Amino acid sequence: MSRDPANSAFRARLAEKLADSLVAPLPSLTPRRLHGPVSLPRQATAVIGMRRAGKTTFLHQMRQERAAGGVARELLPYLNLEDEQLAGLAAGDLGLALEEYYRRFPALRGTATVTWCFDEIQVVPGWERFVRRVLDSEQVEVFLSGSSAALLSRELATAMRGRAWEVVIHPFSFAEYLVHHRRVVPATPGFLAAAERSALERDYLDYLTVGGFPEAQGLDAATRQRLLVNYVDVALLRDVVERHAVSNVAGLRWMVRHLLANAAGQFSVERFYAALKSQGLAIAKDTVHQLLGYLEDCFLVRTVWVDAGSERRRMVNPRKTYPIDPALIPIFDRAGRANLGHALETAVLVELERRGCDVSYVRTDEGYEVDFLARRAGGGEELIQVCADATGGGTVERELRALATAGRAYPRATRRLLTATRDALPRALPGGVVGQPAYEWMLAAGD
Numbered sequence: 001m002s003r004d005p006a007n008s009a010f011r012a013r014l015a016e017k018l019a020d021s022l023v024a025p026l027p028s029l030t031p032r033r034l035h036g037p038v039s040l041p042r043q044a045t046a047v048i049g050m051r052r053a054g055k056t057t058f059l060h061q062m063r064q065e066r067a068a069g070g071v072a073r074e075l076l077p078y079l080n081l082e083d084e085q086l087a088g089l090a091a092g093d094l095g096l097a098l099e100e101y102y103r104r105f106p107a108l109r110g111t112a113t114v115t116w117c118f119d120e121i122q123v124v125p126g127w128e129r130f131v132r133r134v135l136d137s138e139q140v141e142v143f144l145s146g147s148s149a150a151l152l153s154r155e156l157a158t159a160m161r162g163r164a165w166e167v168v169i170h171p172f173s174f175a176e177y178l179v180h181h182r183r184v185v186p187a188t189p190g191f192l193a194a195a196e197r198s199a200l201e202r203d204y205l206d207y208l209t210v211g212g213f214p215e216a217q218g219l220d221a222a223t224r225q226r227l228l229v230n231y232v233d234v235a236l237l238r239d240v241v242e243r244h245a246v247s248n249v250a251g252l253r254w255m256v257r258h259l260l261a262n263a264a265g266q267f268s269v270e271r272f273y274a275a276l277k278s279q280g281l282a283i284a285k286d287t288v289h290q291l292l293g294y295l296e297d298c299f300l301v302r303t304v305w306v307d308a309g310s311e312r313r314r315m316v317n318p319r320k321t322y323p324i325d326p327a328l329i330p331i332f333d334r335a336g337r338a339n340l341g342h343a344l345e346t347a348v349l350v351e352l353e354r355r356g357c358d359v360s361y362v363r364t365d366e367g368y369e370v371d372f373l374a375r376r377a378g379g380g381e382e383l384i385q386v387c388a389d390a391t392g393g394g395t396v397e398r399e400l401r402a403l404a405t406a407g408r409a410y411p412r413a414t415r416r417l418l419t420a421t422r423d424a425l426p427r428a429l430p431g432g433v434v435g436q437p438a439y440e441w442m443l444a445a446g447d
Helices: 006-021 055-068 090-106 126-136 150-154 156-162 173-182 194-210 219-243 249-261 269-278 285-297 313-316 327-333 340-354 393-409 438-443
Strands: 045-050 078-080 116-119 140-146 164-168 266-268 301-302 319-325 356-362 367-375 380-384 412-417 433-437
Touching: 006 078, 006 090, 006 433, 055 078, 055 116, 090 126, 116 126, 116 219, 126 140, 126 156, 150 327, 173 194, 173 438, 194 327, 194 438, 219 249, 219 285, 219 327, 249 269, 249 285, 249 301, 249 319, 269 285, 269 433, 285 301, 301 340, 301 380, 319 327, 319 340, 327 340, 340 356, 340 367, 340 380, 340 438, 367 393, 380 393, 393 412, 412 438, 433 438
Parallel strands: 045 140, 045 164, 078 116, 116 140, 380 412, 412 433
Antiparallel strands: 266 319, 301 319, 356 367, 367 380
């Protein structure tokens, strides 16, 4: 229930929070690079993504960019709705925030565009009605953040009735990682002196180990592991167990360990169900499907379907699963295996998602597999094979044969082979295949 509008203490607290946001120094940030527009006219921008990936940072980045462009600070209010002093807010209380703001700046109503940033909007029941009303009745730009894709994706289209534009924040890309660590981002990554390339490759291999979560940067390995385990635990508790009232927590944790330890592996609901049953864990197949969907919704896990001409063929083939960040792989893979190839493939998938591609994998009639078929929103497609080291005769032959076979089924697709380093490329490639280190491809402008 909304608070009594006559509650002067609560009004004063709201007014104080708003006033603080207008005078507090804007934080020093590593700028995030997005592909595509950040906002659209008369639509709320919904900033979504995995917890701790940088959604709040991105809201402040938008405020910084507008302030640098000459927008007055009083036009850039911000509210963190998870602030314990604002606990228990309802949609009516958001209306109070708006009225308190315009009571302080009455001349701005209807005469200037106010950029409102509401952080963790999902904690306020009925927030969507408030946002729709504000978009219809006020001269505003609205940015929202939320931790669960289910809230700001599946439900958003219905809740906002076509009035929301999604922006997904992933952990740092390799370019953002370089900027964060004050490294030079080469303008021509394919044309570097030997010393420059060696330094860049060291940074890239470190990136595949450290990952892209902002708070994990600069930590020793043990501290980083504890931090990332905590991220996973909080995502499970807050975005899955609490939100969806999951009762089979043991099955959920078993699934998470399995998925994160087997990055780039194939996941079959039937096989996983049988494995749990053999361990004495009772779970329904429908529950397995639901749990996987919840893990995707909170961005902890990404899944890739086989590219198929029929829905039946698509459904009978297993999905490939990946963590949202390569640094999660060794934490859950206790087998001591070398994870460079899995980390590389994970980083490539997340980069494709970052670029807004529709991604699937290819299994040919001859039984060969290509890691990714990426289709760009503006047209064009690529067949991408990822291999940490393609210098071994058997390895390169297998990878190139898969590309060649898939290329006949997708003749318009660019065929690309990505490796961890320059020296990991084969000496010769057949015509029509582009071979390059993955970091060159990642640092390009989205070619």
